[in-house]
Amino acid sequence: MKPGITFADGKTRFTVRSPRAEALTLCLFNGETEERVPMVRAGECWSVELTGERRGARYGYRACGEWRPEAGLWFDPAKLLVDPYASELDQPFRYDARLSAYGVDTAAILPKAIVGDLQPVVPSPPLFRHGELIYELNVRGFTMLHPDVPAPLRGTVAALAHPAVIAHLKRLHVSAIELMPIVAWIDERHLPPLGLSNAWGYNPVAMMALDPRLCPGGVAELRDTVAALRAEGIGVILDIVLNHSGESDVLGPVISLRGLDDAAYAKAPDGSLINDTGCGNTLDFGNPAVRELALDTLRHFVRHCGVDGFRFDLAPILARSPGFSADAPIFAEIAADPLLADRVMIAEPWDIGPGGYQLGRFPANWLEWNDRFRDDVRRFWKGEAGVDVLATRIAGSADLFGKDCRSVNFLAAHDGFTLADTLAYEHRQNWANGEDNRDGHGENFSWNNGVEGETDDAEVLARRSAYARAMLGTLFVSTGTIMLTAGDEFGRSQRGNNNAYAQDNTITWIDWANRDLALEAYVFSLAAWRAERVSAFTRFSEEGLWQRLDGVPMHPGDWEWPQTPGFSWHGPDYGFRIDRTGPEAGPA
Template identity: 45%
Template sequence: MTTRMLSGHHHTLGAHWDGEGVNFALFSAHAEAVELCLYDVTGQTETARYTLPEKTHEVWHGYLSGLDPGAVYGYRVYGPYNPQAGHRFNHHKLLLDPYARQLIGEFRWNDAHFGYRRDDPEEDLSFDTRDNAPFMPKCVVTAPSVFADDTRPKKPDVSWSQTVIYETHVRGFTLQHPDVPELARGKFAGLGHPKIIAYLKALGITSVELLPVQAFSDEHFVYEKGLRNYWGYNTSSFFAPHTAYLNENDAAEFRHMVDNFHQAGLEVLLDVVYNHTSESNRLGPTMSFRGIDNASYYRLQAENPRYYVNDTGCGNTLNVSHPRVLQLVMDSLRYWSSDMGVDGFRFDLAPVMGREPKGFNPRASFFQAIAQDPQLSRIKLIAEPWDIGPGGYQLGNFPAPWSEWNDDYRDTVRRFWRREPGQLPTLARRLHGSGDIFERSGRRPYASVNFITSHDGFTLRDLVSYQQRHNSANGENNNDGHRENLSENFGVEGPTDDAAIETARRRQQRNLLATLLVSQGTPMILAGDELGRSQQGNNNAYCQDNELNWIDWPSLGKHSEDLNAFVTLLLKLRADYRILSHPSYIHPPHRPESYDIKWLNSDGLEMREEHWQEHHSFLLGYLLTGPHDEQSRVTLLVIFNNSTQQQEFQLPDYQAESGESALCWRWLVDTIQERGIPERPSAASGEKLNIDERSVAILGCNKDIRFAQGTSND
């Protein structure tokens, strides 16, 4: 290796090997000098230190010939330590390269990470000279990507209208799976194992959404309680995969997992956190961005730059309005989409990405950058449409082609099934794909990502078993997590030996799942809900890296198998009856050959205005009809009965031709049954059915439905 650093170039940020050496480039507008520190292969011993010799357009850069992939490094950045002016440079702190594609070692908490002296009365106005390098992970130079090889499986390119999302966690999903090799459990290799992929394919989902896999660390307050950040929403590196999910500490392991999913026709979506970083507020650690250029990377309070804008609730907010920070996010997204093969992203606290000085703007620079990008504009983009900043709730306001987590859907369905009065009109809108929220801006039903549960909150099993949160294990005196869960425990809080309560809870899980999977829009299932997984009433299990979060595969019994079979049945139904996932909003037709949607009362006739005003009615028919020239699977009827007793429902009539059988209606799903498989014979047009209390009945007919009277509400 040469002992002299050459000037190199500023064009490509990060560390890039060209076959003869490595070019290093780091953006910092306000730094006075930048040192590159090289380490041995273990990352424990510093072997050399070089000053980057050039600064071009606010990018510090240098070139070392003879340096190869696998080289380990970090940065020390010199500049003013003046928090009141927004600057927090401290060259005593080893920093991660924001563009590092691989890390070695783990972040270990130590007071040396703080840029100030924690025992000083002036807090962050003081200056700490301890070296944090022994406790920091280090960056690793990687070889140029070889992932563009044409022999790799092509992306499945699942249409939005056919997408079914399965939200899961790399570690928790496989850590206790007996068919996954022990060394692969809890890793990318385990999630990409053939047994896991076969399970997901058999279930019927199309797209796996992974909780954060970009390198993250534990928050200090979590560490002090002896807990771990399990979910991963505390990102420290936007390019490097989380090292704990790697077997051989090779970033290519992630791409191999993605290739396995693609080979099976399944998509991989990533939950990404570009709204804040792991450096927290002014009293947080100095790990990367804060020490490289605090005033550029973060949004600071204009009246006092010592303090951070905290629209995220996590202590800081990334300054995506800055062109270099926007470039960082865009480069990161392109890397994961192209080099790593990812099919789409779900953006945590997404309003942050569009917030400008006057508030949220759907035409903010970030959204425009995405829209004009030939690669990113074609993949799946999902927003979590809320944060805690001013005007932070933005459901329905993201631009096309974005989709959004629809918490209004979640809450409406929960309210209906726990028998809150007056829910029928809103329930119909949510079943319709929330056109009242999304269609007004010209967007499609799949813009609504419908969900009953997610990683944040109760699992489905807990939703029907607990009235209150039980978060004491989190060490916050049960004060964290959502206070109101719109849940129902059926008379007993938590586990019970009462057979009647258990039966009611299992049926309610089926009711909720059935509602989700017959709704227009994009359904999302929380991993383990199809197995009845419980978190013992913890609705904020972000810090529980233990059996509370891990799926206990060895202990699954008959009820888990039954529920899994039920979800499989529903997903097959959704795939067979494409009218359930129509790519456009369905309205009463102007032409006979059009698709149609109708809302029915117990007489099998269209709901009238007075029916919608019956606040204590819990019976609704949902009828979908396809073009008349289709030969089969054109008409679907879903009957929701959340009454406390059996209700009579008259099936719609149709115009029978001479000699035609009247037994049009065939039972497809009945949530009374543990596996949803009906035990009822076909029914005749116009026949009156007894629909059991608190259940969902789904029937299909391939005839032309005729209505003699009634008006449509849609």
């Protein structure tokens, strides 16, 4: 019997997995009134069938059993628990210390799941194709300040279907937008005392439940938005977090899996939580039940929303038990699934555990975020890397992927400096995060071009603009898929904050009113140029000619000279030129 909710013969069946519980209760809510219905064990699951189709009903679970956390037993009937298979919630999660306190009833402070009216769609083949442009965006921050989006829509998934948003995406020739997490998350417990909240969403609780702040219309809102974007030729990729949950470490809340089946979390031999994610816990993909939850989550978003694919946060976790393996079961299970086999799969190929950096080691049909491209492009334009390094990255990073060219090339992402801040700040400025500027990457391969931070110096601003254009030109001529983070096309800044996960404010909200229109127009032109010949960027042509800037063919010695300032390349379908002395880069 599978977990979740099913309808048959005018009845509704509730099923939840909890192998070591001694009793399970379904809790139905009508306002503040709670009705408790005993459930019956069926193997590792518990189930109960009620008359009527209970669509729209609010519910949760309570589990009875032993409270012995050191043994992975967290059963406390005072704790209301969110269904791991919930698809909608009646309110967002709010961190509260009572969620961790044994014996304290949490029904009044925990979201209730809603029995959804899920209507399947017929999934169309993904619109996105390798070599095209992915546009990464934070749903809330992307439209909170957008002047053309009606105020009630701002910050929501539905806003992405607004004509003004679609027009911008089409001028960039975006093939797919990649949405930072939109499922319900909870703040890390250190944030509320600082007056901060999680703005990125990388701390989920129920993997399928859409966050009511971002998607107040639930599954229907996401489904309709995906359909509206697809009608304009734009796919949707979900950034999804299956590596940990917001229940954190042993001091964290008991709100879902921990109170039902703590065996979902990976443990060291002494029983302590493995923390290969840096978030307090790690989901154990050696556990078939965890893989089943992950696969059902992916199927849910394809079956009911029609998404093109997924980007997996800290993706090596999917293949750990405990060490990474390219032959891990999850990869074969995804490849064999009729709903998932043709979807776009993108790995963030690192975590913080032993052997956690796995760039280039995912299955041949997966794309991978290539941080080596980001770092080496920055190093080249900063003057710390040679033309040999840059050419390798532009040509598809064959040293990492062979001829498969599975690279997702990017200059900046949500995590780290924006492109503009890469050229304006030598050091991170994360003071607003409340951690004494200790958090975030220490090495960003950034430089300030003479003045740290904001300035009115015309010469400094001109240098920054030239380098921004050169770096964007480098991205758009590179082989592989390219990714642009929303706002980098017109110079967005986070004021030097390179870890702005806790800044749900104007630090992360895109400033549409003050964007650099000249830079934006330049990127539009680059995007149009690439779109006309995009098929040529799926594999680097061996028929091209590498030349020095003076037109002489490159010789082995030219690649080794650190003073070589650039090169040009001329292939059968396009050419480009790179000149660090300009600086300039782009189509030739």
